[in-house]
Amino acid sequence: MDDDRKLELSRRGLLVGSAAAAAATAVPSAGTQATPLRPNPATMPVSFEVNGTRYDLDLDTRTTLLDALREHLKLTGTKKGCDHGQCGACTVLVNGERINACLSLAVQHSGDAVTTIEGLGTIEQLHPMQAAFIKHDSYQCGYCTPGQICSAVAVLDEIKRGVPSHAQVDIAARPDPSDAELRERMSGNICRCGAYSNIVEAMAEVAGART
Amino acid sequence: MKFDAPSGPNPIDRMKVVGRTTSRIDGPVKTTGAAPYAYERHDVVANQAYGYMLGSAIAKGRIKRIDTADAERAPGVLKIVTAANAGPFATSRHNTARLLAGPEIQHYDQAIALIVAETFEQARAAATLIRVDYARVQGRYDLAAQKDTAPLVGGSSGEGSAAAALRTGDFEAAFAAAPVKLDATYSTPDQSHQMMEPHASIAAWSGDELTVWTSTQMVAWAVQDLSHTFLIPQEKIRVLSPYVGGGFGAKLRIRADVVLAALGARAVGRPVKVAITRPQTMNNTVHRAATIQRIRLGCDREGRIGAIAHESLSGNLEGGRPVTATAQTRLLYAGLNRLTSMRQAVLDLPEGNSMRAPGAAPGMMALEIAMDEMAEKLGLDPVEFRIRNDTQVDPEKPDKRFSERQLVRCLRDGAAKFGWSRRPMRPAQRRDGSWWVGLGVSSAFHNSPAMKSAARVRLEPSGRILVETDMTDIGTGSYTIIAQTAAEMMGVPLDMVEVRLGDSHFPAAAGSGGQFGASNSTSGVYAACVKLREAVARQLNMEPDRAVFESGHVVADRRRVSLADVARGGALTGEDAIEYGDMSRSVHLSTFGAHFVEAAVHAYTGEVRVRRMLAVCAAGRILNPISARSQMIGAMTMGVGAALMEEMVVDKRFGFFVNHDLASYEVPVHADIQEQEVLFLDEADEMANPMKAKGLGELAITGVAAAVANAIYNACGVRVRDYPLTLDKLLDRLPRIA
Ligand code: FES
Numbered sequence A: 001m002d003d004d005r006k007l008e009l010s011r012r013g014l015l016v017g018s019a020a021a022a023a024a025t026a027v028p029s030a031g032t033q034a035t036p037l038r039p040n041p042a043t044m045p046v047s048f049e050v051n052g053t054r055y056d057l058d059l060d061t062r063t064t065l066l067d068a069l070r071e072h073l074k075l076t077g078t079k080k081g082c083d084h085g086q087c088g089a090c091t092v093l094v095n096g097e098r099i100n101a102c103l104s105l106a107v108q109h110s111g112d113a114v115t116t117i118e119g120l121g122t123i124e125q126l127h128p129m130q131a132a133f134i135k136h137d138s139y140q141c142g143y144c145t146p147g148q149i150c151s152a153v154a155v156l157d158e159i160k161r162g163v164p165s166h167a168q169v170d171i172a173a174r175p176d177p178s179d180a181e182l183r184e185r186m187s188g189n190i191c192r193c194g195a196y197s198n199i200v201e202a203m204a205e206v207a208g209a210r211t
Numbered sequence B: 001m002k003f004d005a006p007s008g009p010n011p012i013d014r015m016k017v018v019g020r021t022t023s024r025i026d027g028p029v030k031t032t033g034a035a036p037y038a039y040e041r042h043d044v045v046a047n048q049a050y051g052y053m054l055g056s057a058i059a060k061g062r063i064k065r066i067d068t069a070d071a072e073r074a075p076g077v078l079k080i081v082t083a084a085n086a087g088p089f090a091t092s093r094h095n096t097a098r099l100l101a102g103p104e105i106q107h108y109d110q111a112i113a114l115i116v117a118e119t120f121e122q123a124r125a126a127a128t129l130i131r132v133d134y135a136r137v138q139g140r141y142d143l144a145a146q147k148d149t150a151p152l153v154g155g156s157s158g159e160g161s162a163a164a165a166l167r168t169g170d171f172e173a174a175f176a177a178a179p180v181k182l183d184a185t186y187s188t189p190d191q192s193h194q195m196m197e198p199h200a201s202i203a204a205w206s207g208d209e210l211t212v213w214t215s216t217q218m219v220a221w222a223v224q225d226l227s228h229t230f231l232i233p234q235e236k237i238r239v240l241s242p243y244v245g246g247g248f249g250a251k252l253r254i255r256a257d258v259v260l261a262a263l264g265a266r267a268v269g270r271p272v273k274v275a276i277t278r279p280q281t282m283n284n285t286v287h288r289a290a291t292i293q294r295i296r297l298g299c300d301r302e303g304r305i306g307a308i309a310h311e312s313l314s315g316n317l318e319g320g321r322p323v324t325a326t327a328q329t330r331l332l333y334a335g336l337n338r339l340t341s342m343r344q345a346v347l348d349l350p351e352g353n354s355m356r357a358p359g360a361a362p363g364m365m366a367l368e369i370a371m372d373e374m375a376e377k378l379g380l381d382p383v384e385f386r387i388r389n390d391t392q393v394d395p396e397k398p399d400k401r402f403s404e405r406q407l408v409r410c411l412r413d414g415a416a417k418f419g420w421s422r423r424p425m426r427p428a429q430r431r432d433g434s435w436w437v438g439l440g441v442s443s444a445f446h447n448s449p450a451m452k453s454a455a456r457v458r459l460e461p462s463g464r465i466l467v468e469t470d471m472t473d474i475g476t477g478s479y480t481i482i483a484q485t486a487a488e489m490m491g492v493p494l495d496m497v498e499v500r501l502g503d504s505h506f507p508a509a510a511g512s513g514g515q516f517g518a519s520n521s522t523s524g525v526y527a528a529c530v531k532l533r534e535a536v537a538r539q540l541n542m543e544p545d546r547a548v549f550e551s552g553h554v555v556a557d558r559r560r561v562s563l564a565d566v567a568r569g570g571a572l573t574g575e576d577a578i579e580y581g582d583m584s585r586s587v588h589l590s591t592f593g594a595h596f597v598e599a600a601v602h603a604y605t606g607e608v609r610v611r612r613m614l615a616v617c618a619a620g621r622i623l624n625p626i627s628a629r630s631q632m633i634g635a636m637t638m639g640v641g642a643a644l645m646e647e648m649v650v651d652k653r654f655g656f657f658v659n660h661d662l663a664s665y666e667v668p669v670h671a672d673i674q675e676q677e678v679l680f681l682d683e684a685d686e687m688a689n690p691m692k693a694k695g696l697g698e699l700a701i702t703g704v705a706a707a708v709a710n711a712i713y714n715a716c717g718v719r720v721r722d723y724p725l726t727l728d729k730l731l732d733r734l735p736r737i738a
């Protein structure tokens, strides 16, 4: 750090000493002209697939998968509600499993296949869960909705695969898409607009439990 | 269009589109992630830098020294903006606390710096390098400590207002003489909106013109407040907010995100975007302030209220407004002798401000438990007790009536539907396995304000209709009801209508808040459509009053012309506002309802489960039953939160809300919500507006928490007057198990 400071001082001296006064106006601001106090952040190359497209990125190692999607790939369908794993707005599917994209770093996902809300369906060709959400008015403001839909799709898959949950009376039995099961498994996805009972209706319809 | 006489028959009465269950027209963009919210506008302006807000670590005092040197030299940092270097800015009169503080600090986590950097990670990291030396002074953080000293206040939170102490008759004498009395004190905690989209903005300057893409409920208010803040005329400001990820009052007024983004953008000469982090929403922004409420009821033996008093204490920063918790009590029940008053303590906590049904929600949390307690003293069914005390006129001004008041029917229909007659009169009578089960009821009541609202409607050469208004859709379904209104008025199918919202370049609508959005914004569209219909008729030399608009055509005097043909030579435009005359003030435009709740209390652990909920409402014409129902169940869910879990815990030593995230400020999740049902009574309120509609977003939450509390009492016999009803308050008072 001391070396950095020395370097900075000498660079400043050079600027003052040798640059013409006119050149000083081209220097944008005190903040940008100074040499960084700390080394530039580490970046790392990472490649993964999002919605079937391969991306090769060079990312700040601190960048979350969520920010890689939203800020770098500009796939803003995945939402940031809390940025620390407490709301579910950022739910995406990684290799078919739902995760909170804010809770993992992008560089952890080398070789992974990520599916976001944009990859589930499009306005022209809605995924059945998207269509069911519209039919049952399973949202209001829409901000939790992409996360709810990704989670809902994954939950039905988990039930199909027999992944157990806390709501089951018999942990060894095969789970079924009962309302209690759906509610338990969806409880990591907060909807402050309170569309919960409509979300369960949509899921039950897609699961074939209700029409 | 001036609305000052009851609305006669009009084209909306056809109800071919309005009033029909209609899937949201913004559903496809919302469910596919294509709807862009404020922070996501990569498309609107290039070269956006990232801003990260740093909040104060003390609640009250001064910044002695703020050392930003290291942060300034951190990688990627473009600028550290503080009050000292931000350049000129003011505080809008609608903000109590300053949105960028220094050197004086008014509350914990008040913004003191914005770090602007090339990336979010760089800005966030640099924030940790700023060193601040504070001179902390002791603040006032304990509401109860000021119970006896806080002065009386009048004022308004925007909905309903009250002078300092309002008296009708002689409360003290009537209360003293009443044979059956209740005198009880209730408390409601500080609560947080916690909409899922935290406050976020992108700001860009072009010369002295400012454009912001933000998340606001009130576009025109944002323009005004930014104009005050940046000391530039309103014409030089453009605010865009087409999608809003919830607000519940938190986004009625501008907050730190937009001011900091604009200051940051001015400082670095490029666009800057700022999102308030989830933890910052708790202490940096606003909240619903806590209350302590004393309610006294005096009744005769038949259960008629003769004396009613409601006195409320709340706190706020110096210059802030009180919680108008007594407002509903002034109008809801009869009684000749009345007293309501508010006291306000000065607290150095973050700013208290509007949250869904400000005043009304916490007021009804108290009043509707008091009604339950009184019914029990009288040996009366709580539904019957409420019905017995209905009033068809304003109890303070008996010559002022309600345009519609169907409270009694809401209670009766709800009781029948819910199976209320099976409720045991005495508590702790019904067991279901390990659970005590009980039923609770409350009234719901909220006025439905008449507010000016404007819109522009254009008939395109294609025959399509384009509606433009600065109205917002915060989840309430504005896009859809506005499209329905235009479709009904112009006689075209819904898919021929396009709706553009949330842009200050469009005519100013009422905005979203205080359940004034739906009825007024659609009435504004109605007014604009009337103008457009006149323009169409004029073009065809038809008598406007005789022209019928249906199936994409205009028909009069045996002529039938398609709208596309009318506009073939050029688009036609109608622009107007709905404005209200004295009639709206001569009556109460009010909405009523009743909430019914079945709750189960675990006999061993005190855990509570809300099993069934029913709301019955009379709220004027329901424009879109499916989205209206969603507003209702959303508010019922929020009411469950208020009853059972929501509480910002005050650190009374250091003056901040401790539980500043969604893991510790709990809100209802899927598993908390079971069966919810909603019934709307038929009502078309001709005194309200040409749509004959009123609001219901606030109505929906009034009373819910009390109905839950009353159901818990009926289930297990434990009366809790101190919200939220967490299990620790039940546990040691649960009935003995035989
Ligand atoms: S944003 Fe990831 S869980 Fe909230």
Ligand code: FES
Residues within 6 Å of the ligand: A138, A139, A140, A141, A142, A143, A144, A145, A190, A191, A192, A193, A194, A195, B196, B245, B246, B475
């Ligand atoms: S739809 Fe608004 S938070 Fe779920």
